[in-house]
Amino acid sequence: xxxxxxxxxxxxxxxxxxxxxxxxxxxxxxxxxxxxxxxxxxxxxxxxxxxxxxxxxxxxxxxxxxxxxxxxxxxxxxxxxxxxxxxx
Numbered sequence: 001x002x003x004x005x006x007x008x009x010x011x012x013x014x015x016x017x018x019x020x021x022x023x024x025x026x027x028x029x030x031x032x033x034x035x036x037x038x039x040x041x042x043x044x045x046x047x048x049x050x051x052x053x054x055x056x057x058x059x060x061x062x063x064x065x066x067x068x069x070x071x072x073x074x075x076x077x078x079x080x081x082x083x084x085x086x087x088x
Contacts, residue, residue, distance in 0.1 A: 023056045024048070025086070032065035058086075 026048075028041040036042060045059035060082070066072045 024052060024058070026057075026059045028059070028061045030061055030063045032063055036061060036063075 026041065026045055028036070028039070028045075030036045030039075041059075042061070045057075048057055049059070062079070062082075064075050066075060
């Protein structure tokens with residue numbers, strides 16, 4: 001095509017939109033040896049947070065390392081605390 005196709009009409013964007021939805025919780029479990037940067041779950045949460053209010057959308061990255069008994073106990077305590085905080 002030698003030139004762009006002209007599009008006639010109005011094109012508008014809103015500066016802020018929200019989708020009415022049931023609350024959504026996304027738990028992303030990550031092994032300690034894996035770098036989570038650029039993960040599909042993180043990207044999805046960034047996009048979804050633009051449409052869902054803070055009260056209806058929660059994204060948690062849970063990095064776990066179960067290589068020793070001590071780390072397993074610490075992880076268990078952290079997950080218990082997370083579950084209790086979500087129940088409130």
